[in-house]
Amino acid sequence: MQDIEGNDVSLSQFTGKVLLIVNVASKCGLTHGNYKELNILYAKYKAKGFEILAFPCNQFGSQEPGTDAEIKETVCTTFKAEFPVFGKIEVNGNNAAPLYKFLKEQKGGLFGDSIKWNFAKFLVDKQGNVVDRYAPTTSPLEIEKDIEKLLASA
Template sequence: MLCSSTRILFRRAIRRVVPPLSSSFNAKTLSLSPPYHHHNISFFKATTPTPTPLRFSLRTDHTMASQSSPPKSVHDFTVKDARGNDVNLGNYKGKVLLIVNVASQCGLTNSNYTELSQLYEKYREKGLEILAFPCNQFGAQEPGTNEQIVEFACTRFKAEYPIFDKVDVNGNEAAPLYKHLKSSKGGLFGDSIKWNFSKFLVDKEGNVVDRYAPTTSPLSIEKDIKKLLDA
């Protein structure tokens, strides 16, 4: 047990080593020697801390905002005509559309072009439009220029419906319209277009309602066209 004089000396020694904390004690940071040199110990004045104002950050997702909504109908697309001019398919609202990828040197050319012209002549006044898109992806059977393709169809088959710019219907370079058509109505063995003269039937609101194989003759789908025209 320490005597009174020893206790007094001990308290004085403690005061010299560890000063008492007070409200005026400023913050000091003590750094420890390696390997703890990156850790700090801080002593702060014993006062009530000033509240830090809350800051809210509003982040706008520019990526999502900049992306346009995906097309919902055929009417949302703009395509090129045979002369390279833009054609807004929204101009066909209220019309029934038969969209066909055509070729000039295919075994199906004569029968399809002939029957397409017959359908158009019979139903154009009732609201049918046939949109022909030349494509050279199948047996390279549409090698000509747009001008040559239009002259061939109009001279030989009296085609009076619009013939558009030559496009790809499959692959990475497929026209956006055809990507939409295929995703809306897949084929029997997948979405890809199988050959020349595949056909898509579109209602007055721009919805793809049916798809027909290249070997399906245009006249055989006349009843489906009439049903949409009468709707």
């Protein structure tokens, strides 16, 4: 995958960590609350082997219209995100990123596999298994107990 600055990033560098993978958007009604809570989780669990991987996506209501540089400015300045943010991708359709094809294959949604909106969340264990999928309206803090369980496991 490419990070927000266009650098290639091997997802294998996250092996052995618990991951929360989220498709994000800067202009969504869910944006402020999600970024605030994601930042809280990241600060609390990063040192324990937890990572959040954020993937900007403009497929839902055109709510992430900017360039990667504009997205980076917004995410880092306005939302103060310190977790890894990647380049803008598609999560549905023929051009969906391979990562999202894998995630959806592993954990289908309640009403079909496609991602329904911004801030869908996938929880991945230390071995790379997709453990759970959460709706866009699920508060990141509601996932905290699940993250703690995975961090405590071998």
